Amino acid sequence: MLNTNYNVIGMMSGTSLDGVDLAHIKFSINNGKWSYEIKESETIPYTENWINQLKNGIHLDLDSLKVLDKSYTELIAEITNHFILKNKLQDVDFICSHGHTILHQPQNGITLQIGNLPELAQKTKHKVICDFRVQDVAMGGQGAPLVPIGDQLLFSEYDFCLNLGGFSNISFNRQSKRIAFDISPVNTVLNFYAEKLGRNFDQGGSIAKSGELNKSLYDELNNLPFYSQKFPKSLGIEFVHTTILPIMEKHILSIPDLLHTFTEHIAYQIGTIVKGVKGSMLITGGGAYNTFLIERIKQHCTSIRCDIPDEKTIEFKEALIFGLLGVLRERKEINTLASVTGAKQDHCSGKIFLPN
Missing domain, CATH: 3.30.420.40 (ATPase, nucleotide binding domain)
Incomplete structure (x- = not known):
């Protein structure tokens, strides 16, 4: 039992x-x-x-x-x-x-x-x-994202679950299947430029808000082939180093302008996913504290109610869900969804190590 x-x-x-x-x-x-x-x-x-x-x-x-x-x-x-x-x-x-x-x-x-x-x-x-x-x-x-099984089992009252961490990722149900994928880099890029100003991150997005949109950079980012690929798809830090940063660096702009433009890019890409849909979206991850980013997301997702939960859920949702993945592995139940990762079937993943 x-x-x-x-x-x-x-x-x-x-x-x-x-x-x-x-x-x-x-x-x-x-x-x-x-x-x-x-x-x-x-x-x-x-x-x-x-x-x-x-x-x-x-x-x-x-x-x-x-x-x-x-x-x-x-x-x-x-x-x-x-x-x-x-x-x-x-x-x-x-x-x-x-x-x-x-x-x-x-x-x-x-x-x-x-x-x-x-x-x-x-x-x-x-x-x-x-x-x-x-x-x-x-x-x-793809080996990612793994969080959607937790979205499905723990946060089913929301139409969309959006995480804003190093990368943005989203999950939702479509035709009785959970769909999820990475959308774009977020804090991997925003923090990179904040650090150039001697800060660990851009508090509340205040530096980004002070900048201006550069249309040329904005369009080049939005036209990257990754964004037109069909899911399942996922991103790694390699994408930031080999694709995003070289594009950012070739535009000779101030850091506020780079941050402003990339923030708008993040929000636009999220908006393309939920376009024309009415519903609710749970937003978690460190980016939920970036008030300028949230403001821009709301502008690009006008038919969606954006909910930001309590502090523990914002900050520890991924730790929470990896806890659930472990519980499902212990129970020998499915914890990885093929509809999300593109694997050949749903499966129960994870290694178990016992102390001597």
Whole structure:
């Protein structure tokens, strides 16, 4: 008989490099309906040294990647142990870890999330469920996005679920199937330019708001082939480095103008997805705090009611859903949707490591 209650830790590190998100979550299922409560939660920021290592991971050779993988696993084990001790957590069923994406080239059959080694279970002395993307890529899928199963099971009252993190991604139901895909870069680009001004990010989008739209750059971004591709489709940091930044850099503009134009680009691309549809949209992720970006999204989504939830859901929704992915893996239930990733079938993904 399957359990109906689970006490887990969900862990996530995104491409925006804010840090490691940890959430202590209690899940329960009653008559097929899932509910959750996010208890203690925290984002542990990366040191400057770790930010640089993770940014440069894409350029490492295989041996250097293995070294990085091991040291990153040790880092998140230490972070998790501190979180458990600090919050006096007891009877944790398991830890559900996404790890940190270093390589994501599904078209080449490659995706790598570091931090998903068996040592994580040994060092935390807890069962660990992790590495959710690799199996999907092996089955011909994009390995992303994985969050939509959580949108479907936990936030079904919304017509659309939009996440604004390193990249924007959206999920919704169409003809009884969950559809989801990445839309465009967000904080991977916005933070890149904010950092040139000595800031970690553009607070509230104030710098972007002070700039002006450059029509030439705006049109060039909107005409990129990725935006006309059919879903399923996903983006990795490679797209930012090889495609977006070279386009941005060839336009000799002030940083406020670059930020303003890219913010408008983000909002426009979101608007194209929901055009002509009436309904509601849940907005989460760090970008939900960017008031200028939200203002522009609302201008491009006039028939959609945009809802921004409580702070814990904004900041820890992905950690929450990776917790759910772990629970579904434990129950041997589907946690990855072929309609979303393009894999040959729905499947139950994730590795399980037990402490000695």
